[in-house]
Amino acid sequence: MVSTTPQTTTPVPSAIPQPMGERRVVFYNLSWQAYQQISKALGEGRSARLTFDRGTLEITMPLEDHETALRLIERFIYILLEELNIDVKTMGSTTLDYPNLNQGAEPDNAYYIQNQPKVTGKKVDLTQDPAPDLVVEVDITHTDINKPQLYAAMGVPEFWRYNGRELRIYQLQSQHYVEVESSPTFPNVPKSRLYQFLEDCRQSELQASKRLRAWIQQTF
Amino acid sequence: MVSTTPQTPTPVPSAIPQPMGERRVVFYNLSWQAYQQISQALGEGRSARLTFDDGTLEITMPSAEHENFGEWIGLFIRVLVEELGLKIKSMGSTTLTYPDLNKSPEPDRAYYIQNQPSVTGKKIDFAQDPPPDLVVEVDITHTDINKPRLYAAIGIPEFWRFNGQVLRIHHLQGQQYAEVEASPTFPNVPKSRLYEFLEQCQVDEVGASKALRAWVQQELQNSELGR
Numbered sequence: 001m002v003s004t005t006p007q008t009t010t011p012v013p014s015a016i017p018q019p020m021g022e023r024r025v026v027f028y029n030l031s032w033q034a035y036q037q038i039s040k041a042l043g044e045g046r047s048a049r050l051t052f053d054r055g056t057l058e059i060t061m062p063l064e065d066h067e068t069a070l071r072l073i074e075r076f077i078y079i080l081l082e083e084l085n086i087d088v089k090t091m092g093s094t095t096l097d098y099p100n101l102n103q104g105a106e107p108d109n110a111y112y113i114q115n116q117p118k119v120t121g122k123k124v125d126l127t128q129d130p131a132p133d134l135v136v137e138v139d140i141t142h143t144d145i146n147k148p149q150l151y152a153a154m155g156v157p158e159f160w161r162y163n164g165r166e167l168r169i170y171q172l173q174s175q176h177y178v179e180v181e182s183s184p185t186f187p188n189v190p191k192s193r194l195y196q197f198l199e200d201c202r203q204s205e206l207q208a209s210k211r212l213r214a215w216i217q218q219t220f
Numbered sequence: 221m222v223s224t225t226p227q228t229p230t231p232v233p234s235a236i237p238q239p240m241g242e243r244r245v246v247f248y249n250l251s252w253q254a255y256q257q258i259s260q261a262l263g264e265g266r267s268a269r270l271t272f273d274d275g276t277l278e279i280t281m282p283s284a285e286h287e288n289f290g291e292w293i294g295l296f297i298r299v300l301v302e303e304l305g306l307k308i309k310s311m312g313s314t315t316l317t318y319p320d321l322n323k324s325p326e327p328d329r330a331y332y333i334q335n336q337p338s339v340t341g342k343k344i345d346f347a348q349d350p351p352p353d354l355v356v357e358v359d360i361t362h363t364d365i366n367k368p369r370l371y372a373a374i375g376i377p378e379f380w381r382f383n384g385q386v387l388r389i390h391h392l393q394g395q396q397y398a399e400v401e402a403s404p405t406f407p408n409v410p411k412s413r414l415y416e417f418l419e420q421c422q423v424d425e426v427g428a429s430k431a432l433r434a435w436v437q438q439e440l441q442n443s444e445l446g447r
Contacts (some may be wrong), residue, residue: 034261
């Protein structure tokens with residue numbers, strides 16, 4: 001005989017691992033038009049990033065660890081630029097749409113550094129202006145999109161990719177990326193200095209910044 | 221000193237794989253129109269489910285596990301309906317569009333059972349026809365959408381929710397759901413029989429169906445004999 005009084009419901013055992021890095025959904029075989037339609041419908045000022053690669057659309061929601069890593073890498077770059085007296089135009093996650101390539105991306109961060117003079121004080125028009133000099137992506141979880149291929153096709157000279165543990169630096173050499181051990185933009189700054197900075201930030205972001213500035217002063 | 225010669229790229233340590241259960245992204249404050257635009261752009265025949273609830277759009281990519289459970293629970297329902305001599309019209313994952321309510325879910329499964337005669341042999345128009353009698357959702361991971369509230373607002377009489385381990389059955393009473401221990405549609409079928417079925421399906425779906433049919437026949441006989 002079946003009881004009809006509601007019983008205390010069993011709590012769901014927390015066997016499911018907590019989500020990390022990013023949450024992603026991906027769609028295939030979409031037209032450029034469909035991608036534009038979705039982008040427009042979702043509107044501006046959202047945390048989700050759209051990446052479109054020849055029919056494949058990936059929608060990525062950054063989680064806390066992704067955002068933290070990203071912000072700190074950004075700070076690292078800014079401190080270097082400031083201390084080395086290098087000017088920059090920050091593009092943030094501005095959509096980089098290349099309809100003739102059937103590719104579009106909203107990178108975690110993009111900067112004009114070498115080409116900053118060309119684009120300063122104006123709205124960037126990718127049909128005429130060069131691609132950003134440096135793009136940074138944090139990808140803690142797997143993505144179906146081949147990002148090095150994507151940004152190489154767009155002609156981004158330097159691409160940084162951080163997976164939560166390791167930074168990989170790619171330099172565009174005749175239309176392909178070659179992995180390099182240090183940034184062409186900051187040649188005497190080893191990756192280990194970034195890792196050091198990220199580690200220091202865990203204890204104190206203020207001290208980490210101070211330490212980094214001091215190191216730059218000393219080294220250069 | 222930093223080496224400047226490009227080295228042979230070391231294989232990328234495999235990035236953390238996506239978690240089990242569903243993958244979800246959610247957007248807030250979208251108009252009905254924006255939702256329609258997105259839905260249209262994504263097209264038909266996609267595995268992702270779009271759930272729109274009063275401005276919030278959740279896009280869910282079901283995992284293999286999620287799909288299996290949906291499939292097996294569907295099979296369970298179908299076998300019961302057959303063996304108990306009931307009627308059924310399956311809606312699959314059809315979008316249940318209710319623009320007046322600003323809600324539009326795509327449940328894992330939806331069925332007309334009690335109301336099957338009203339909707340048989342015709343294309344459903346949610347503006348006129350009754351809502352499905354039974355909706356099934358598999359939600360292994362957390363969702364931002366309040367699904368019981370959503371389906372109660374639409375007037376779904378019975379809502380099953382499976383989280384990968386536990387089934388919860390919601391019965392519409394007035395305008396709200398009350399959780400009940402057994403399905404009003406299948407009153408003498410305990411949840412444990414579903415759990416047993418799901419476990420058997422992991423190994424042998426055909427065997428599980430046969431065992432379920434035999435069990436139902438036995439139960440019918442027992443009740444006839446007044447046991």
